[in-house]
Amino acid sequence: MCLAIPARITELLGADLAKVDLGGVQKEISLSLVDDAKVGDYVIIHTGFALSRLDPEEAERTLALFAEMDTAIQEAAS
Numbered sequence: 001m002c003l004a005i006p007a008r009i010t011e012l013l014g015a016d017l018a019k020v021d022l023g024g025v026q027k028e029i030s031l032s033l034v035d036d037a038k039v040g041d042y043v044i045i046h047t048g049f050a051l052s053r054l055d056p057e058e059a060e061r062t063l064a065l066f067a068e069m070d071t072a073i074q075e076a077a078s
Contacts, residue, residue, distance in 0.1 A: 003046070004044045004045060004046040004051060005022070005044070005045060005046075005062075005066070006042050006043070006044055006045075006054050006058075006059040006062050006063060007020035007021060007022045007027070007029070007042065007043060007045050008020060008021050008040065008041070008042050008059070009037060009038065009039050009040065009041050009042075009043060010026065010039065011039065012031075012037075012038070012039060013028065016030055016031045016032040017029070017030060017031065018031050018037065018050070020043070020045065020050075023063075027045075027048075028048075029043075029045050029048050029049060029050055030048060030049045030050065031043075031050050032049070033049055033050060033051055033052075034050045034051070034052060034053060037050060037053060041053050042054040042055075042056055042058075042059035
């Protein structure tokens with residue numbers, strides 16, 4: 001099973017590299033598979049590569065669902 005998650009590009013680093021924000025965690029990724037990505041875009045990332053750009057509204061909905069799942073897991077564990 002593979003997990004690809006949305007992340008927002010915060011900085012372009014050159015040479016097809018960018019920095020993204022993953023819930024407050026900064027990670028360097030490759031943009032070599034995505035054309036014309038810019039700061040502020042959301043991309044789907046997997047294993048350090050952006051696979052595609054994502055509509056901002058869809059990204060926000062997906063991130064909200066992840067947050068809900070995290071809350072439910074935390075509540076179930078306590």
